[in-house]
Each structure stands twice: as structure tokens, then as C-alpha cells.
Amino acid sequence: METTPRVEARGVGLRAGLVTAVFLVAAIAVGLAVGSVHIGLDSIFRSVFSHVPFLHVHRAAAFDQAVVWQLRAPRVALAALVGGMLAVAGASYQGVFRNPLCDPYLLGVAGGAGLGATLAIVYAAAATAGSSWTVPLAAFAGAIGAVVVTYALGRSVGAAHMTGALVLAGVTMATFTAAVQTFVQQQHTQQLQNVYAWLLGGFSTATWHDVAICAPYVAASALVLVLHRRVLDVLSLGDDEATSLGIDVGRARLAIVVAATLGTAAAVSVSGLIAFVGIIVPHTIRLLVSTSYRAVIPLSLVAGAGFLVLTDVVARTVLSPAELPIGVVTAFLGAPFFAIVLRTSRTAR
Amino acid sequence: MQRHALAVVAALVAALAVVSLSAAAPEQMRSAHPHRIISLSPTMTEDLFALGAGKQVIAVDDQSNYPRRAPRTSLSGFTPNVEAIANYHPDLVLISYNPSGFASKLRDLGIKVVNIPAATNLKQAYAEILQLGRLTGHTTGANAVVHSMKTRLAAIVRSVPASRRHLRVYHELDPTYYTATSKTFIGSIYNLFGFKDIANAAGTTTNQYPQLSAEYIVQQNPQIIVLADTKCCQQTEATVAARAGWSNIAAVKHGRVVGIDDDVASRWGPRIVQFARAVARIARKG
Numbered sequence: 001m002e003t004t005p006r007v008e009a010r011g012v013g014l015r016a017g018l019v020t021a022v023f024l025v026a027a028i029a030v031g032l033a034v035g036s037v038h039i040g041l042d043s044i045f046r047s048v049f050s051h052v053p054f055l056h057v058h059r060a061a062a063f064d065q066a067v068v069w070q071l072r073a074p075r076v077a078l079a080a081l082v083g084g085m086l087a088v089a090g091a092s093y094q095g096v097f098r099n100p101l102c103d104p105y106l107l108g109v110a111g112g113a114g115l116g117a118t119l120a121i122v123y124a125a126a127a128t129a130g131s132s133w134t135v136p137l138a139a140f141a142g143a144i145g146a147v148v149v150t151y152a153l154g155r156s157v158g159a160a161h162m163t164g165a166l167v168l169a170g171v172t173m174a175t176f177t178a179a180v181q182t183f184v185q186q187q188h189t190q191q192l193q194n195v196y197a198w199l200l201g202g203f204s205t206a207t208w209h210d211v212a213i214c215a216p217y218v219a220a221s222a223l224v225l226v227l228h229r230r231v232l233d234v235l236s237l238g239d240d241e242a243t244s245l246g247i248d249v250g251r252a253r254l255a256i257v258v259a260a261t262l263g264t265a266a267a268v269s270v271s272g273l274i275a276f277v278g279i280i281v282p283h284t285i286r287l288l289v290s291t292s293y294r295a296v297i298p299l300s301l302v303a304g305a306g307f308l309v310l311t312d313v314v315a316r317t318v319l320s321p322a323e324l325p326i327g328v329v330t331a332f333l334g335a336p337f338f339a340i341v342l343r344t345s346r347t348a349r
Numbered sequence: 350m351q352r353h354a355l356a357v358v359a360a361l362v363a364a365l366a367v368v369s370l371s372a373a374a375p376e377q378m379r380s381a382h383p384h385r386i387i388s389l390s391p392t393m394t395e396d397l398f399a400l401g402a403g404k405q406v407i408a409v410d411d412q413s414n415y416p417r418r419a420p421r422t423s424l425s426g427f428t429p430n431v432e433a434i435a436n437y438h439p440d441l442v443l444i445s446y447n448p449s450g451f452a453s454k455l456r457d458l459g460i461k462v463v464n465i466p467a468a469t470n471l472k473q474a475y476a477e478i479l480q481l482g483r484l485t486g487h488t489t490g491a492n493a494v495v496h497s498m499k500t501r502l503a504a505i506v507r508s509v510p511a512s513r514r515h516l517r518v519y520h521e522l523d524p525t526y527y528t529a530t531s532k533t534f535i536g537s538i539y540n541l542f543g544f545k546d547i548a549n550a551a552g553t554t555t556n557q558y559p560q561l562s563a564e565y566i567v568q569q570n571p572q573i574i575v576l577a578d579t580k581c582c583q584q585t586e587a588t589v590a591a592r593a594g595w596s597n598i599a600a601v602k603h604g605r606v607v608g609i610d611d612d613v614a615s616r617w618g619p620r621i622v623q624f625a626r627a628v629a630r631i632a633r634k635g
Contacts, residue, residue: 036432063435063458070457071432122555188555193427197448204430205449321433322425 011294020302024080027306027313031076032068034313036321039064048073078206078214079312080305082267083277085218087304089260089267090278091285091296092225095232096256097163100341103278104264107170107257108146111177113268116142117198118181122188135198136213136269143265146173151257200325201272203312210270221263222301228256232293274308274327276334281307283341382486383441383461387434389426390445393465394419395618396478397443401490408437415612415620431455441484468617470537475499477617498622505625506541513632514543519571519600523578526561533557534617535577538625542632547571567594573632574600575607577614584608607631 032044039047043060047068050059059065089104097106105111120138150173154166185195231252234242239249281304285296308326311333315326387408388394394413397406409419410426424433426446431454434442442455442462452462463484468474475495482491518539520529529535530552539546547569551559578584586606590596600606607627613620 036430036436063438066458067432067435071435071454187553189558190556193446194448197428204428205451205454207454316430316432321423321430323428323430 011292012298013289013295016289016295016299020299020306024302024306024309027309028076028080031079031309031313032072034317035067035072037064037067039068044068074208074211075203075206075312076309077208077211078270079203079308081211081214081218082203082271082274083281083308083311084301084305085222085263085267086274086277087281087300087307088222088225088297089264091282091293091300092228092232092256092260093278094282095236095293096253096260097167098236098238099163099167100283101279101338102167103275104260105174105273105275105278106167107261108150108173108177109143109261109264109268110273111174111181112142112144112146113139113265114142114199114273115146115177115181115184116140117269117272118184118195121194121198122184122191133213136210139198139269140265142177143268144261146177147257147261147265149173198272201274201327202315202323202325203271204316204323206270214266214270217266218263221259221266224259225256225263226298226301228252228259229293229297232256232297236293272327274330276330276338277304277308279341280330280334280337283337383439383484385437385439386441386443386485387424387437387439388413388443389424389429389434390443390465391415391426391612392467392616392618393443393445393477393481395616395620396481396494397485399490399619400478400482400485400494401487402481402485405485407439431458435460443481443484467534469532469534471502471534471541471621474534474617474621478619494619498619501622502541502625505622505629509542509629509632516542516544516572516605516632517547517569517599518544518573518575519547519566519569520575521578521584522558524582524584526563526566527558528561530557530559535614535624538621538628541625542628544573544632563592563594567598570599572599572603573605573607573628574598575609575614575628575631577609577611579608580611603635605631605634 032048033039033041039060043064046057046060047065049055049057050065051069060068086104090102093102093104093106094100096102116138117135119142120135124134124138150166150169153169153172154162157165185192231247234245234247235249235252237245242249242252282296282300285299285303289295289299311329312326315324315329318324318329382405384405386397386402386406388397388406389410391410391413394406394409395415397403398416398419403416403418407420408422408424410424411421412426413419413421424430426444427448429444429448429451431451434455435458439460442452442460444452444462444464445467447464452464455462463480465477465480468477475498478495479488479491482488482494520535520539522528528548528551529546530548531537531540531546532552536546536557547566548559548561551561551565553559574589576584576589585608586604589606590601595601607630609624609627613624
């Protein structure tokens with residue numbers, strides 16, 4: 001399903017960059033300001049900036065400070081990290097596989113992470129405690145393991161048909177991991193609630209601990225992907241053209257897939273499985289700004305962060321005090337979006 | 350969007366220019382026992398109201414439907430919203446389930462949280478009531494409730510003649526034959542009577558709520574069937590008798606099929622006496 005490339009030699013424009021940055025800042029402000037407890041802007045400002053050294057901003061009332069800094073701020077920070085990572089990983093996969101419907105879970109990350117998390121929740125007794133390492137670590141290991149197997153399967157087909165083979169191998173992996181996970185779940189029905197809570201994803205119990213686990217991987221991965229944005233533009237011309245232009249296609253693809261996978265695995269291990277972010281955000285950037293990856297990659301990173309922060313706000317206010325799983329909100333937005341992209345990418349040919 | 354950004358900038362300027370006000374929260378009146386209790390467990394709600402602490406409860410979760418006068422809210426014990434709970438400014442939050450470790454987030458806010466996991470036998474159920482009595486300052490009330498439960502359960506067990514002990518029992522959780530073994534709380538009630546739970550062979554160390562097959566149930570030929578899926582799935586004596594091949598089961602033949610309110614059969618509070626009474630009545634029948 002390769003579309004005729006419409007690559008424009010344009011990077012991130014000043015206007016686009018500024019608008020996206022303001023969008024992110026505004027999203028963060030909204031994320032910090034909205035919640036069940038009514039807290040004034042002044043208190044919010046003081047709760048956040050009292051942690052910045054040398055500014056000498058005094059703390060707000062203890063309860064307000066705790067709500068903003070312990071409850072909302074980690075949530076907003078984590079949503080920003082995960083949203084940015086999923087969006088940029090999705091854009092990268094779309095570039096590497098030249099398929100506009102690729103999402104960061106393509107190579108089995110979702111299935112592997114789900115299986116890892118289920119095994120940890122079911123077999124490690126203290127796994128569901130607040131700041132335990134077990135579940136995120138297991139989810140991360142599961143995701144990486146699944147992708148390694150998928151890649152090995154896909155490579156065994158040979159270089160010529162590798163992109164197609166990788167996608168099919170990813171589907172195989174997803175089915176297999178889902179089957180094993182369902183079996184384990186059924187054997188331990190007492191933990192069903194915990195497993196589903198993890199699978200549906202969300203930031204309701206985000207802690208600074210989770211942010212600390214996830215941030216280094218996301219930072220490293222995002223850096224690699226942003227540095228490869230020109231390479232992605234060249235890759236979109238096709239393997240032969242890219243090789244003739246001096247790109248080592250195999251190595252470039254491997255580097256991008258590894259970076260995107262590591263970052264996605266880290267994001268998924270702390271947030272569960274949140275779908276559609278990797279499709280909605282890159283495509284919106286393509287529609288609004290430019291189809292060149294020099295613009296799409298960095299802008300997806302920033303816009304994805306803002307998007308997931310706002311989605312999280314919706315998830316916790318729409319049915320307040322009940323919380324909608326964030327995957328439901330993104331699916332509501334994503335499913336029709338997906339259909340539109342499918343239609344436009346067909347009619348574009 | 351732009352207004353928000355301007356507001357933040359203005360606040361920054363103001364903060365740098367003005368001496369900060371002391372913002373200590375007013376000292377709260379401390380009484381000996383908590384007076385703003387939130388219960389996120391339907392069983393704990395029943396316990397609290399039974400031992401006389403109802404007036405100290407300000408909010409209960411959406412599943413706490415008994416007693417009627419409990420201040421039911423839309424707070425969830427399964428997908429808890431920490432901020433919404435904190436917004437009530439409780440001085441004690443009682444939970445029996447801690448998904449994703451949300452209790453530590455409440456404790457970060459300085460709120461006392463007590464987690465008493467679901468009881469798996471009567472001894473734990475009594476201990477829970479006594480603990481709640483100590484926490485709320487109603488030890489006398491709690492002792493009275495436990496004493497009453499023990500006496501009444503003993504009387505109910507005595508009312509079943511010796512010939513009717515050791516009946517084979519099938520406890521149905523839903524129409525797809527999920528059941529509970531004798532290692533569960535509800536199983537421990539059957540143990541009081543001496544009943545043999547047909548699910549025991551199917552239970553494993555990790556799963557005390559196995560799913561049986563219709564064939565196995567018919568082959569085991571239970572002498573008493575207890576339906577805990579009357580509210581959720583509209584099962585009754587009639588629907589059970591109508592199941593293919595079930596009319597030959599001893600329980601169906603002798604009319605020893607009883608439907609219990611799902612809530613009464615799934616909680617470990619004072620209403621378990623009601624459950625035991627219904628089971629005893631059906632055991633004496635015929």
C-alpha cells in the first residue's frame with residue numbers, strides 16, 4: 001500500500017513549531033488546573049514553581065500542594081512523555097514500513113508487554129503495590145522479547161520481502177502472546193481485575209517513580225528518532241532509491257525500529273496499552289503542516305505529548321468522579337480518524 | 350489558550366514582587382475517633398452501620414447498596430479516583446481492595462487508609478468487624494455484632510438434623526457454572542454444616558473459583574444447590590430444573606434448590622446469617 005511520495009524539502013516552520021509548543025504548554029496548564037478538587041491558579045503556580053531552585057516561590061497550602069504535585073503533576077508529566085513517545089514512534093514506523101496505518105504496536109510490543117505484565121501481576125505477589133518495579137520491568141522485558149522474536153521471524157524471509165514479512169510476523173506474535181496471556185488469566189481469575197486495569201491503560205496512579213523509570217528511555221529514543229528524520233524522508237522514496245543515495249537501508253531501518261521499540265516498550269510498561277495515538281497525531285501533522293518527516297517527527301513528539309495530556313483530562317472529567325479508561329477516549333477519537341485516513345490514502349492514488 | 354499563558358506570566362511577576370503570605374492550613378479539630386469515614390467496600394459499609402458507626406460515615410462507594418440509608422456516591426472501589434476521594438477531606442478511608450496501589454497516593458496526601466482484604470473464613474470476618482469497632486470507637490457495638498452472629502449461626506447449624514449434614518452442595522456463581530470451593534468464605538459457611546462442596550476437586554491453589562462443566566455437575570449429583578446468580582442472571586429453581594439433563598439431579602428431584610440475593614451471598618458481613626438460615630431451611634426440606 002505504498003502511496004506516491006509527496007516529499008517537500010521543508011523542515012519545521014517557525015509558525016508550526018511555535019503553535020505546537022504553545023499547544024503543549026497550554027495542555028500542561030489545563031492538566032494541572034483541572035480536577036475534582038477546586039484549586040486556584042495561584043496555588044497551582046506556587047505548588048509547581050516552589051520546586052524550582054533559586055526562584056524562591058513559597059509553597060501553597062499543604063493539601064493543595066500535595067494534590068497538584070503528588071497527584072496531577074506526575075500524571076501530566078507521564079501523559080506527556082507517553083503521548084510524545086507513542087506519536088513519534090508511530091510516525092517512525094509509518095516511515096520505515098511506508099504504510100500510513102502502522103502504529104507503534106506493530107511488531108508485537110503490545111502483546112509482549114501485556115503478557116509480561118499479566119505474568120508479573122499473577123505470579124509476583126507484591127507486584128501490584130504502588131511503587132513496585134516488577135510489573136513495569138516485566139512488561140518492558142516482554143515487549144522487547146516479543147519484538148526480537150518478531151524481527152528474527154521477519155528477517156528469516158530474506159531482505160527482499162522483509163517489510164511485509166515483518167508485519168505478518170508481528171501479527172503472529174500478537175496472536176500467540178494473546179493466547180498465552182488469556183490462558184494464564186483464566187488460571188488465576190482472582191487477579192483478573194488487576195490484569196484488565198493494567199491492560200486498559202491509564203495514568204490514574206501515575207507517580208514520579210513511573211516518570212523516572214520511563215523518562216531516560218523516552219529521551220534517548222526520541223533523540224535517535226529525531227536525528228533520523230532526514231533518513232526517513234529518503235527511505236520513503238523506496239529501498240532502491242535510498243540505497244543509490246547512499247543510505248544503508250538495513251542498518252537505518254534497524255536503528256529506527258530499535259529506538260522506536262525501546263521507547264514504546266518503556267512507555268507501555270508504565271501506562272498500559274493506549275491505542276491510536278501513534279496514528280492520529282502523525283497524520284494530523286501531515287494534514288496540517290507537511291508530509292516531510294523533517295517536520296512530522298519533531299512536531300509529532302510535541303503535539304503527541306499535548307494530545308495525550310488533554311485526552312487524560314477528558315478521561316478524568318467526562319464521567320467524574322468515575323474515570324474512563326484513556327484507551328476508550330483515544331479509540332472514540334481514533335476509530336473514525338482511522339477510517340478517514342484509510343479513505344484519503346486510497347483516493348490519493 | 351493565550352489567556353492562560355498570560356495568567357501564568359502575571360502570577361510569576363506578582364510572586365517575584367510580593368512577599369509571600371504564610372499559607373498554613375487551619376489546625377483541624379482532632380477528635381479521638383474518625384468522623385469523616387469513607388468506605389469503598391460494600392461489606393465494610395454493612396459492618397460499619399451494623400456496629401453503630403453509621404453517623405461517622407460521610408460517603409460510601411457505588412456498590413454499597415445496603416443499608417439503604419448509607420450515603421451512597423459514585424465513588425468506585427474498583428477504579429478509584431484519588432482526587433475525588435480526597436475532595437471529601439476524609440479522616441479515614443476503608444478499602445478491601447487496592448488496585449494499582451492507589452492507597453499510597455491517598456497516604457501521600459496525609460489521609461489515613463486502612464486496607465482489610467476480603468475475609469476467606471468466618472474468623473477473619475469477625476476479626477474485621479472487631480477491627481472496625483476499634484477504629485471507630487465502637488468496640489462494644491462490634492463485640493455485640495460478633496456475639497450475635499456466632500450465637501445465631503450456632504443455632505442455625507443445630508437446626509439441621511444429623512441426617513442432613515454431609516450433603517453434597519453445588520454453589521452456583523453464574524449460569525456458566527462458575528463455583529466456589531470450600532476454601533473460600535462462602536465455602537467456610539458450608540463447612541459449618543458439614544456439607545461437601547462438589548467443586549473441591551476442581552479447585553487449585555491459585556484458583557478457588559473454578560468453572561465446572563454441566564457433565565461433571567450431573568455426575569456429582571449434588572443434594573443441595575444454592576444459586577448466587579438470581580439478581581445478575583435471573584436464575585431460579587424453575588430455570589435450573591429446565592436445564593437439559595438436570596432433572597435427574599437429587600437436589601432438583603427433592604426440591605432442594607434455593608436462590609439467594611447475589612449481594613448476600615458475596616459479602617462477608619452480618620448478613621451472612623441470612624444466607625446460612627436460607628441454606629439450613631432448604632437442607633431440612635423434604
